[in-house]
Amino acid sequence: MKTRITEMFGIEHPIIQGGMHYVGFAELAAAVSNAGGLGTITGLTQGTPEKLANEIAKCREMTDKPICVNLTFLPTFEAPPYPEYIRAIIEGGVKIVETAGRSPEAYMPAMKEAGIKVIHKCTSVRHSLKAEKIGCDAVSVDGFECGGHPGEDDIPNMILLPRAAEELKIPFVASGGMADARSLVAALAMGADGMNMGTRFIATKEAPVHENVKQAIVAASELDTRLVMRGLRNTERVLTNPAVERILEIEREKGAEIAIDDIRELVAGVYPKVMMEGDMDIGAWSCGMVAGLIHDVPSCKELVDRIMAEADQLIRARLSGMIAA
Numbered sequence: 001m002k003t004r005i006t007e008m009f010g011i012e013h014p015i016i017q018g019g020m021h022y023v024g025f026a027e028l029a030a031a032v033s034n035a036g037g038l039g040t041i042t043g044l045t046q047g048t049p050e051k052l053a054n055e056i057a058k059c060r061e062m063t064d065k066p067i068c069v070n071l072t073f074l075p076t077f078e079a080p081p082y083p084e085y086i087r088a089i090i091e092g093g094v095k096i097v098e099t100a101g102r103s104p105e106a107y108m109p110a111m112k113e114a115g116i117k118v119i120h121k122c123t124s125v126r127h128s129l130k131a132e133k134i135g136c137d138a139v140s141v142d143g144f145e146c147g148g149h150p151g152e153d154d155i156p157n158m159i160l161l162p163r164a165a166e167e168l169k170i171p172f173v174a175s176g177g178m179a180d181a182r183s184l185v186a187a188l189a190m191g192a193d194g195m196n197m198g199t200r201f202i203a204t205k206e207a208p209v210h211e212n213v214k215q216a217i218v219a220a221s222e223l224d225t226r227l228v229m230r231g232l233r234n235t236e237r238v239l240t241n242p243a244v245e246r247i248l249e250i251e252r253e254k255g256a257e258i259a260i261d262d263i264r265e266l267v268a269g270v271y272p273k274v275m276m277e278g279d280m281d282i283g284a285w286s287c288g289m290v291a292g293l294i295h296d297v298p299s300c301k302e303l304v305d306r307i308m309a310e311a312d313q314l315i316r317a318r319l320s321g322m323i324a325a
């Protein structure tokens, strides 16, 4: 399939794996890129710019296809050394960066000078337009369904994607709630040039996370996610568990007085324990509503091939057939 996104990134299929904390390591990024999509290493998960450089080098040995690095700009007092992370990306020869969180404006000149294509993840049309204005090459439009941080507008992709198509000139991919060929074809119909998947790619053979995480996603339904940290304006969609229900209880008790310290131990530093050790109930971890559409743990190649074959069928048989009739 050829779209503006496959052309821009030099990939075979318009399917991107979004950056994911403690999931986006070389093994997964290489598997997605080898399957013809675009795999992403999550920059900050590596811990230091040196470790990111090592992870990029490791990934390079596993694939000669394009790869991406995610840089998440966090609202922290002590900012990670972003310029050094960017240097590691440039020196590692990576030509695609997915930015997320706050605006990447301050870092655009360095990345553009190095010939890097920047795809910024946005949860609103106004942020997408800002990304276009500051020179981003593409955006990943992340609807309310998404795992991770859906923003505070709560606009689902059925509305957000066509609205983005109405306003944007640069290409965008649909993100949030994407799982299969139906998602891809619907996203293309709504004006996107591809799709970005997070949760779906965790439940794959190559995702370097504990088997418990994959099985939790397969077992979950679309009713099993919750929104936490609303009151802190840092909303996160997570899979429910006893720790998440405790967070919601504390949030109800504290109301507008809620502070991060009230829930810190249930949200901070839990990813290594969940993803590496499979300690599923230790705290809150991101997961999309799309868990309801995930029923198996295929290899990345099986997943991508299946999506592309079924998309072909959907377009040629189901949709064309309706017009012919």
Ligand SMILES: Cc1cc2nc3c(=O)[nH]c(=O)nc-3n(C[C@H](O)[C@H](O)[C@H](O)COP(=O)(O)O)c2cc1C
Residues within 6 Å of the ligand: 017, 018, 019, 020, 021, 023, 042, 070, 071, 072, 099, 100, 101, 121, 142, 145, 146, 147, 148, 149, 175, 176, 177, 178, 196, 197, 198, 199, 200, 285, 286, 287, 288, 289, 290
């Ligand atoms: C476990 C997990 C961790 C994530 N970590 C990050 C992250 O560190 N940075 C980021 O930009 N997005 C992160 N995301 C968001 C994904 O990149 C992607 O935008 C989102 O998962 C799309 O929604 P979906 O899960 O419905 O496919 C994460 C998502 C999940 C499920």
